[in-house]
Amino acid sequence: MPQPSPYIAKASSTRLSFRVLICCKRVLANHKKLLAMQPAISVSNLSKTYASGFTALKSIDLEIKHGEIFALLGPNGAGKTTLISIICGIVNPSSGTVLAEGHDIVKDYRAARSRIGLVPQELTTDAFETVWATVSFSRGLFGKPANPAHVEKVLKDLSLWDKKDNKIITLSGGMKRRVMIAKALSHEPQILFLDEPTAGVDVELRRDMWEVVRRLRETGVTIILTTHYIEEAEQMADRVGVISHGEIILVEEKAELMRKLGRKQLTLQLQNPLETLPPELASQGLELAEGGHELVYTYDTQGERTGITGLLKDLNDAGIRFRDLQTKQSSLEEIFVNLVRKQR
Structure with a gap:
């Protein structure tokens, strides 16, 4: 054959x-498509009650999308740090489940934690170690093999390369904060928690760190941010979650949140002051200010009571002339304060 x-x-x-x-x-x-479809973090019916009887979290349900910057806002004692600590495996939950990239943080804790990086509020580093040694050691704690090229990239991305041989004790507060971020990124996590990352940092350095965080997001890292600087969340976040008294009271796209709950204010500086409003304008929600030299009109961002065009026409018909106008929109901080105040 x-x-x-x-x-x-x-x-x-x-x-x-x-x-x-x-x-x-x-x-x-x-x-990869299936992984992208599932949330980066999935929290279901999560509760935490301490031995003292204090309930820090109450039936939390939350999903955080892949590759987004999610701002978790809340007053002191609201439960932010407890929630983060449970997801990162530092605190045990009383009930409920948490999945990180599909891995249960309790049943599959090694895989879950390897995907998470945490930058805590406190600066926890060995003051007499060098920057290079500190970041390299953090990588080893997760069982990752030595990778000088990755550590070098992280330090360069965070503008720490020229400080690699410096001892931590010699660094400024802002540089120490960057070292904490470098430590959290040393093992190449896909999820990064930033707990008050710019606390005690000056304004210029804070803006530099915002750019660092944005670049991280561009590489596909999911970022969860807690901050008391509401401007920080307004500048950076894709979505916002608000927690109060251990409960999530709102999760919304930032732009949609500001559209739904924000308010606008139109201020008209009058050519001639008014003592009172004409009767035909009394129902339009106008207020006299600055001794009658200004008219203030406040309205929500979803719709106006009569419309700006209609208002200006009515003012013209009433013989009221103005020489200048200004508009102002609610900030995220004002929306946040109003939300929390309603929960008290």
Whole structure:
């Protein structure tokens, strides 16, 4: 019986290997799509009651999307740090489940924690270690092999490369805060928690760190931010969650939140002061200010009572002339304060 040509056999083997490779790539692509569809963090019915009887969290349900910057806002004692500590495996929950990239933080804690980086509020570093040694050691704590190239990249991204041989004790407060971020990124996490990352940092350095966080998001890292600087959340966040008394009271896209709950104010500086409003304008919600030299009109951002155009026409018909106008919109801080105040 004639034997097949070795060239034919080799060609068949090559075609088979090519088909296997294509199949593997398709499986990998589908797997990545499935991962992208599931949330980066999924919290279900999570509660925490301490031995003292204090209930810090009450039936929290929360999903955080892949690759977003999520701002978790709340007053002191609201439960922010407890929630973060549970997700990061520092505090045990009383009930409920938390999944990090699909891994249960209790049942599959090694896989879950390897995907999470945490920058805590406190500066917890060995003051007499160098920056390089500190960041490299943090990588080893997660069982990752040494990777000088990755550590170098992290330090350069955070503008710490020229400080790599400096001892931590010699650094400024802002630089120490950057070292904390470098430590959290040393093991290449896909989820990064920033708990008050710019506390005690000056305004210029705070804005520099905002840019660092945005660049991290561009690489696909999911970022959860807690902050008392509401401007920080307004500048950076894609979505906002508000927690109060251990309960999530709101989760919303930042732009949509400001559209729904924000208010606008139109201030008209009058050519001639008014002592009182004409009766035909009394129902339009106008207020006299600055001794009658200004008219103030406040309205929500979803719709106006009569519309700005209609208001200006009514003012003109009433013989009221103005020489200048200004508009102002609610900030995220004002919305946050109003939300929390309603919960008291």
